[in-house]
Amino acid sequence: MGTPEAAVPSLRRLVEDGHDIVAVWTQPDKPSGRGDKMHSPSIKEFALARGLRVEQPQKIRIPQAKDLFASYEAEVGVVVAYGRILPPEYLRAPHRGCINVHFSLLPLYRGAAPANWAIVNGEAKTGVTTMFIEEDLDAGPILLQRETNIGETETAPELMQRLADIGADLLGETLAKLDVITPRPQHDRDATFAPLLKKQDGFIDWTSNAATIERCVRGFQPWPTAYTHHKSHRLIVWRATAEESSLDGSMGEVVVAHGDHLVVKCGDDTALRLIEVQPEAKRRMDVRDFLNGTHLKVGDRFGEV
């Protein structure tokens, strides 16, 4: 069971390891992108290409869906970023239970967006955990874990891709050693949470330290992105670096604007040097291009709507 791109490496690994995959469950196609085009989950594309059986129930809490799931009499259920909380019937249906691949070092960062929050919070490392699923969210007994360091300039999509690959490896190892692994219970008192991201999370607070903002720039990709406002238009910041700044200016004010250089004053005598941005309704561009077209001046202010 899985849905987005991050789940694909795990499914590929299951196929390559020769596991008998009775069915692939994923979320229904949804309208996305412009217009009213329907979009299939990445997992569905992959599964269909391999000739696997795909199920996309609209509702998983109805008896028909539960019965269908139970009817497979699977040995084990594997869940990677499915995007739904599974009712208890699902957890009990496979003979050996359901295994989840979670993209953090549990009990840290339980929840929907562990990679994003790990970057935003400035963690030096994170990792992947395989565990048995229990009813409480991401709280089941741990099977295996693997750590990885977070790069200084690594973005959330980059990290996510690495974790997806690590997760696939770890899943393969977990299944291979399932008979000999002793599950370790999590200590709930050590748990932290990585809640679902909201649009508002990406709104840049220029009173923060520039280093904090820079982590938001990397961590809130590909959505909601770190953004601000300029002359009532949205401006997404895709790449930036933090630096010290003794220049005068209020927080959110442009203190340097020429050539390739666009620097915005932040809190704690720091400043954010923007490198790549994206104006509303425009494509991503280097700061030089942005400045050429907008004729932005020192003293202009970001963040005011």
Next chain:
RNA sequence: CGCGGGGUGGAGCAGUCUGGUAGCUCGCAAGGCUCAUAACCUUGAGGUCCCGGGUUCAAAUCCCGGCCCCGCAA
């Protein structure tokens, strides 16, 4: 038929409402100038104004149709 923005020399944009010589900030080329700077000055090359119709003496601009890009919302 979800909402909206856009397609103009190599880049980013203005001009479109109110048709009438193709403009700005850069880049590129050549020359000049300076102890120096975010260097500066001069000159130059480079354009089917997305495509196809229509209206008009005249269309980047107005009308109809099409293609492509982007943001929002999901």
